[in-house]
Amino acid sequence: MNWRILGTLIAKDFSLFFRKKLFAVLTAIGFIFYIVIYFVMPSTVNENLDIGLYAPVTLPAFTQMQEEGLEIETVESEEALKEGVIEGRYVAGVSLPADTMEKLASKQKPTISLYFTPDVPQEMKDTVVLIIRELAYVQTGQALSIEATEEILGPDMIGTPIPPRDRLRPLLAIMILMVEMMGLANLLSEEMERGTIHALLVTPMSVKELFIAKGITGTGLAFGQSVLFMLLVGGFSGGPLIIVTALLLGAVLVTGVAFLISSVSKDFMSVLAWSIPAFIILLVPSFGVLFPGAITNWIKILPSYYLVDTVHRVANFGSGWGDIWLNLLILLGFCLVITWVGISVLRRRVR
């Protein structure tokens, strides 16, 4: 192995990569875009229904009700209640009439007023009506002969819900890897179309060195950016070493796919045409993280599932090596197979 030749070839590839304006611009703008998207998304989740309450009388069921997911804040006046609703501090304002207790005691129905802003959806209004009705049942001591036994499946995230932007993190990391996949595929197909790859092979460089250099270029471009992205968005808080390993394997995976794409592509347009289906297919598992339950178990046949699942579990749930070693092993297997197939078909075309 001639390291000097490898170094020269890698430097040449980096230079060629950034000479293609589209990929250079996509790399730079895309990276900034991903960072911006991450930071403009909500960083917290309000998992409570905030309800304002004006109660001139004391109704323990209403004033002392602080269930999980329900935040009832008492205000001094009806005006303050309306102001709170208009300002968006409360999803609804509940105003109890002064004669509530007397009416309830005499089996009459007091009329409770609920205030909403115009943009509150009907289902939310219905929900608040149901909540208030249930509180009234509790206040009047009407028992219910139901006994519910609850079982929590998976880690209970009450109090520490995952913000949407952290769910998006694996998707963005994968997208960064994918753009580099297209860049490398284009680099290779251009070299083949122009015949420079054949010119390289008449030099003392071997085919093996050629593929190692291309592999290092592709993996380096993809891996470097994804690591930087995860660093900037705080994706290493869970287990940095595991995520770095996963991203490295992900970078090798997309390099393998890039070899495959370049083996069937003739020009930039065909690289784009082949890359987009690969892009979409490899991106699908990320949507499983974004929209839990939307995708069934078939997703596990896609190699990117093991990358996305690892990043999601480690970054968002603090999983360790013991939890995700199998994911990494399967991902490594996919990497080896895809890269080997990619190199084989590409080598045939080069020869």
Added chain:
Amino acid sequence: MSLKRVGILLGKEFLHGSKGYIFIFSIVAPIVISLMVSLIFGTLFTGKPEMGVLDESSSQLIPMLQELDTLDIKEYGSTTEIRQAVESGAVDVGIVLPADFDRSLTGSGKVEIKAYTWGESLAKNRTIIAVTVTTLIREMTGQESPVDIQTITLGDEVSIPWGDRLLPVIVLIAVFLGGLMLPATSIINEKAKKTLDALVVTPTRIVDIFAAKGLAGLIISMFMGILILVINQAFGNHPLLLILVLALGGIMAVELGMILGILLKDFTSLFTVWKTAGIILFAPVFIYLFPEIPAWVGRIFPTYYIIQPIVEISQLGSGWPEIAVNFFVLIGLNVILLVIVAFMLRKTQLLTT
């Protein structure tokens, strides 16, 4: 005009055009923009709580739950299925109703319900589900609500969330990227490569070529418009009427694309026109972004007559009476543009022959 030749040329447009930047861009860009808007304004993650039910007794509770708008209900056939659904997050909570549930409610003993809760489910979703089920069970057992409730909406103005306000922009981008840019770039490309001249020396007429390019643009334009409305669940109560409006919008985009394609010589000029004159196309969306702007300002711009019916049908639940006038204005504008295109085509035909 030969339909057979138009068909062959249309196939060619899709076969070769689909590898072009503009084709890919006109499909990918509206979807990405739509997803980004949903992500940024948080509408993508604010769905209703979802509840799974395993009903072993054909309980009355199920139809009652389905009638309500506060929850999304999914039914499962076995404990394994419902557990899997909860574990994967397909539902927030899954409840198992025992075999004699309805009968047991009227009895004296306690009725047991097994509930599976997804660990990542938000607290408010768990509360909403619990309260909804409890209230319905109370209704089933004949308990009467001890209170009357009146809902009062504060403020007169109808407030439209930003995510919804941006929908007309995305729909217009979807319709015009495909509808305008595809035929325009395709015509310019043919002119640049001189393939248009080569084609017209065959029995193919210039009308056939332009019809094929226009149809390709119209199909992509309508497809993307419909897709964006599906993604945003904004089909309103009159989907057919909406599709008709999208078709007319697509026709306007295609006609403008053809005019630009005939007039301009290269892509640089086209993109310059798109960047500068694009404001005329997208100006009416500012009326929806900022309702303080007087509505009459929008009527100056041709695309207002596409956006207004779309917003009326998809967001305000309106029907034919509310959009009829603008619908006919849109048809009128399309006819005028068609006459211009026909005139320009005739000139082009004379030039090429």
